[in-house]
Amino acid sequence: MSFSSALQSLRKEAKVTQEELAQNLGVSAQAVSKWENGSFPEGDLIPRIADYFHVSIDYLYGRAGKETGIEQQVVSALNALWESYRQSGADMDAANKAYIEKIYDIMWAFQISAWIETSDYYPRPEGTDENSRMASVYANNYGYSYMSPNRNKDFYLFLKEPENKEGFGGLLRQSDDVRNFFRFLSDKTNMELLGYLYCLKYGEYVRRETLIKALGVSGDQIDKSLEYLMSLEEGHGNHPIQSVSVVNDEGKAETAYGMNMNMGGLLFGLLEIADTYVHAPCGFKLQIMNRCKEWVER
Structure with a gap:
C-alpha cells in the first residue's frame, strides 16, 4: 500500500475530513489533498500523522501491518x-x-x-469466605482505582481526578441536593422503601396503598418519601423513580410507582462503596500508592 492510499484509508476509517486533519497538523487542506494524490509531507510531519492515527511510521509506508491498539x-x-x-x-x-x-x-x-x-x-484472587476482606488499590496524582475480589462483594471503582482547580476536593463541597440524598438514605424506612421498589421488574408498578401495607408505615411518610424521589432531576425526565396513572376498583385514577432500571446500579454501587469505606479491608493483594500530593488542597 502506498503512502497516499494508507493516509486516505486511515482518514476515512477515522471519519475525519481533510480540513480537520489539516487543522490538527497545522497545514492547509490542499496539502492533505496533495498527499492523498501522490505527494509526500515534510519529514517532521510523518511522526505526527502516525501518532494521530495510532499507527506506526512503517505502516504509513506500507512496510508493516496495522498495529491494533x-x-x-x-x-x-x-x-x-x-x-x-x-x-x-x-x-x-x-x-x-x-x-x-x-x-x-x-x-x-x-x-x-x-x-x-x-x-x-x-x-x-478470590476470597475464601464472605468474611475475607481483601482489596487491590492503585493511586497516582491523576486517578484512583480500587478492586474488591471478595466473594459476594466483587466491584471495581475507577476515578479520574477532575481537572478543575479543586480536584477531588470539590466532591466534599457538593450541593445541598447531594447532602439531602444522603440524609434520605439515613432513614431506615426510606431504605426499606427503595428495597421494595427495586424488587419490581422492568414495567412493573406498585400503588401507594400497597406500599403503605407492605412497609407498615403511615401514608404521610410514604407520600413524603415518594415526593422526594420524584423531585430528583425534576425537569429532565430521567427520575430514579417512575410513575404511571392507573384506574382502581372504584374507577378512579391513582398513581403507581416503579423504578428506572438504568439508575439502579448507581444506588447499589454507592452502598457497596460506603460499606467498604466503613468496613475497611484487612489486607491488600496489590497496593501501589504513587500519589505524591494530598487528596485535597489546603
Missing part, C-alpha cells in the same frame, strides 16, 4: 465472546454472565499492570 483489542475480544455464544445457541442469560466475568477479568488486568514488574496476566 489495546482499545480495539478489548472491543474485538468482547465481540468474539458474544459471537461465540450466538453461534453455540446458548441462552442470553449465560452470555450476559460470561460478558460480566470477562469485563471483570479485564479490569483485573488493568489493575495488576500498574505493577511495573508484572509481565503476564494471572487470575484475580
Whole structure:
C-alpha cells in the first residue's frame, strides 16, 4: 500500500475530513489533498500523522501491518465472546454472565499492570469466605482505582481526578441536593422503601396503598418519601423513580410507582462503596500508592 492510499484509508476509517486533519497538523487542506494524490509531507510531519492515527511510521509506508491498539483489542475480544455464544445457541442469560466475568477479568488486568514488574496476566484472587476482606488499590496524582475480589462483594471503582482547580476536593463541597440524598438514605424506612421498589421488574408498578401495607408505615411518610424521589432531576425526565396513572376498583385514577432500571446500579454501587469505606479491608493483594500530593488542597 502506498503512502497516499494508507493516509486516505486511515482518514476515512477515522471519519475525519481533510480540513480537520489539516487543522490538527497545522497545514492547509490542499496539502492533505496533495498527499492523498501522490505527494509526500515534510519529514517532521510523518511522526505526527502516525501518532494521530495510532499507527506506526512503517505502516504509513506500507512496510508493516496495522498495529491494533489495546482499545480495539478489548472491543474485538468482547465481540468474539458474544459471537461465540450466538453461534453455540446458548441462552442470553449465560452470555450476559460470561460478558460480566470477562469485563471483570479485564479490569483485573488493568489493575495488576500498574505493577511495573508484572509481565503476564494471572487470575484475580478470590476470597475464601464472605468474611475475607481483601482489596487491590492503585493511586497516582491523576486517578484512583480500587478492586474488591471478595466473594459476594466483587466491584471495581475507577476515578479520574477532575481537572478543575479543586480536584477531588470539590466532591466534599457538593450541593445541598447531594447532602439531602444522603440524609434520605439515613432513614431506615426510606431504605426499606427503595428495597421494595427495586424488587419490581422492568414495567412493573406498585400503588401507594400497597406500599403503605407492605412497609407498615403511615401514608404521610410514604407520600413524603415518594415526593422526594420524584423531585430528583425534576425537569429532565430521567427520575430514579417512575410513575404511571392507573384506574382502581372504584374507577378512579391513582398513581403507581416503579423504578428506572438504568439508575439502579448507581444506588447499589454507592452502598457497596460506603460499606467498604466503613468496613475497611484487612489486607491488600496489590497496593501501589504513587500519589505524591494530598487528596485535597489546603
